[in-house]
Amino acid sequence: MKAKLNSLPAGAIIVLHACCHNPTGADLSEAQWREVIAAIQTRGLVAFIDMAYQGFADSIAEDALALNLFAASGLQFFVSSSFSKSFSLYGERVGALSIVTAGKDESARVMSQIKRVIRTNYSNPPIHGGAIVAAVLANPELRQMWEDELAGMRDRIRAMRVSLVDKLKAKGVARDFSFVAQQRGMFSYTGLSAEQVERMRSEFGIYAVSTGRICLAALNTKNIDYVADAIAAVL
Amino acid sequence: MSSSIFAAVEMAPRDPILGLNESFNADARTTKVNLGVGVYFDDNGKIPLLNAVKVAEKARLEAMPPRGYQPIEGPGAYNQAVQALLFGKDSALLAEGRVVTAEALGGTGALKVGADYLKRLLPDATVYISDPAGKTTARCSSPPVFRSTAIRTTTKPRAASISTA
Ligand SMILES: Cc1ncc(COP(=O)(O)O)c(C=O)c1O
Numbered sequence: 001m002k003a004k005l006n007s008l009p010a011g012a013i014i015v016l017h018a019c020c021h022n023p024t025g026a027d028l029s030e031a032q033w034r035e036v037i038a039a040i041q042t043r044g045l046v047a048f049i050d051m052a053y054q055g056f057a058d059s060i061a062e063d064a065l066a067l068n069l070f071a072a073s074g075l076q077f078f079v080s081s082s083f084s085k086s087f088s089l090y091g092e093r094v095g096a097l098s099i100v101t102a103g104k105d106e107s108a109r110v111m112s113q114i115k116r117v118i119r120t121n122y123s124n125p126p127i128h129g130g131a132i133v134a135a136v137l138a139n140p141e142l143r144q145m146w147e148d149e150l151a152g153m154r155d156r157i158r159a160m161r162v163s164l165v166d167k168l169k170a171k172g173v174a175r176d177f178s179f180v181a182q183q184r185g186m187f188s189y190t191g192l193s194a195e196q197v198e199r200m201r202s203e204f205g206i207y208a209v210s211t212g213r214i215c216l217a218a219l220n221t222k223n224i225d226y227v228a229d230a231i232a233a234v235l
Numbered sequence: 236m237s238s239s240i241f242a243a244v245e246m247a248p249r250d251p252i253l254g255l256n257e258s259f260n261a262d263a264r265t266t267k268v269n270l271g272v273g274v275y276f277d278d279n280g281k282i283p284l285l286n287a288v289k290v291a292e293k294a295r296l297e298a299m300p301p302r303g304y305q306p307i308e309g310p311g312a313y314n315q316a317v318q319a320l321l322f323g324k325d326s327a328l329l330a331e332g333r334v335v336t337a338e339a340l341g342g343t344g345a346l347k348v349g350a351d352y353l354k355r356l357l358p359d360a361t362v363y364i365s366d367p368a369g370k371t372t373a374r375c376s377s378p379p380v381f382r383s384t385a386i387r388t389t390t391k392p393r394a395a396s397i398s399t400a
Contacts, residue, residue, distance in 0.1 A: 001365075008363060009361070011357055011359075011360050012360055012361050012362075012363055013353055013357065013360050013361070013362040013363065014362075014363045014364075014365070015362060015363065015364045015365065016365055017365065021365075022273060046353070046357065046360070048346075048349060048353075048362075050342065050346065051321070051342075052342045054320065054321075060320060061323070064320075064321060064322070064323070067321050067322060068322070068323070071322055071326065071327075071328050078349045078353070079321060080339070080342050080345035080346045080349055081317060081320075081321060081342065081345065082341050082342030082343075082345070084341050084342060085273070085274075085275060087285060087288060088275060088282060088283050088284065088285050088288070089288065090274060090282070090341075093340040093341040093344060094338075094341060095338070095339045095340065095341040095342045095343070095344055095345045096309070096313075096314065096317040096336050096337065096338050096339055096345055097336070097337050097339050097344075097345040097346075097348045097349050098317065098318065098321060098334055098335065098336040098337075099334070099335050099336075099349075100328060100333055100334050101333050101334075101335065102333070103331065103332065103333060104331065104332035104333070107332050107333060107334070107335045110335055111308065111335040111337070113352055113355065113356075114308065114335065114337050114348065114352055115307045115308055115337070117348050117351045117352050117355075118307050118308065118337060118339075118348060119307050121347075121348070121351070122340070123304075123307065124304055124305040124306060124307045124308075124309070125305055125309045125338045125339065125340060126305075126340075127302060127305055128295075130305075130309055130310065130313045130338050131295060131300075131310075131313075132288055132291045132292055132295065133313065133316070134310065134312050134313040134316050135291040135294065135295065136287045136288065136291045137316040137319075137320070138312065138316065139291075142287045142290055142291060143287075145285075145286055145287040145290070146285060146287035146288075149283075149285045149286060149287060153275050153283075156277070156278065157275070186273050186275065187273065201258075204266070204268075205262055205264035205266055205267035205268065206267070206268045206270060207255050207258065207259045207262075207267070207268070207269045207270060207271045208270045208271055209251065209252060209255065209271055210251070214270040215269075215270050215271065215272060215273055215274070216270075217273075217274065217275040217276060218268065218269055218270050218272075218274070218276050218280075219268075219270075220276065220277070220278045220279070220280055221278055222278075222280070223266075223268050223280070226266060226268065227268055227270070
């Protein structure tokens with residue numbers, strides 16, 4: 001990744017996932033983020049950080065690690081963030097674009113440009129979803145309730161990851177799937193081929209993306225054995 | 236007789252992930268499982284409505300506030316709450332006025348507004364999207380959004396595989 005970054009032309013825009021990488025579930029360590037930031041600085045690249053899963057890896061604060069490192073770097077950068085997953089408000093369409101500038105004066109000018117883009121697209125955002133999110137975040141009791149519920153989702157996904165690995169092993173699957181238990185967020189690449197994914201669908205009614213990506217957050221204590229059996233059968 | 240203006244329209248390819256939902260919904264098997272879309276389901280296979288959301292929504296419905304237009308960038312209270320989540324409420328960046336935030340229609344909407352602005356700011360720049368598996372088709376919202384904005388996109392093979400086991 002470092003070599004690739006160092007080969008990009010100045011001014012290139014690079015989209016990075018802050019945590020819970022979609023589709024792989026593989027995140028960078030703090031040291032690796034520092035190297036990425038250094039390469040971005042050296043090459044004069046523009047970072048666009050896509051953060052759709054804050055709170056799904058470790059916690060709200062810990063999942064902001066990459067953002068904090070970028071913030072400390074002095075770079076200007078873009079952040080897209082979403083409450084679709086963290087508030088389970090997919091259909092309300094609640095998110096935000098944030099841009100870090102070099103200072104207050106720039107901020108005012110950049111915001112005027114962003115407003116122009118929005119005005120000519122959809123004029124202004126809908127009220128309801130954002131109002132709910134703002135109300136929860138503004139009220140200490142509701143905010144705590146939300147963080148606890150978010151932790152509940154995170155812990156359940158993690159339990160499903162561990163359980164899937166255990167079950168595959170128990171079914172005598174020789175391939176090492178332990179990476180699934182180490183990865184974070186909703187997704188992992190299983191390494192299943194497009195043909196194997198197709199067999200999962202036609203023979204078992206289990207739908208995965210043809211690249212082998214699966215959403216671990218769709219597993220539960222009732223379907224996990226069935227899914228593990230299917231994976232073992234098509235391997 | 237004039238022909239329809241749509242007569243020559245081609246069928247657009249199905250979205251690889253949301254298209255999967257359509258096939259899933261059409262599947263009659265009771266044992267079917269959808270591992271395709273990036274949605275969290277609870278242990279009963281349902282999308283949860285969080286209790287914190289229920290409480291806030293109930294209070295809002297009871298207050299029955301009017302529905303005027305919002306500011307173009309969304310309400311200040313919302314945008315400040317977003318900034319505090321992203322950078323921490325005591326962040327120096329926020330104190331220095333270095334962060335601007337605009338509410339957007341989900342993460343996809345935020346990517347699209349950002350991409351539209353980048354197209355103005357850096358019209359000739361190429362967008363590189365990290366693609367750790369080295370496969371080239373788009374599997375999340377960001378690549379199609381950037382493509383639709385006509386910024387040149389490419390993928391960065393094996394970007395994050397350094398942290399994969
Ligand atoms: C990395 C990433 N960015 C953005 C999004 C889009 O989020 P939203 O549903 O809020 O548009 C997703 C959703 O799957 C995602 O995985």
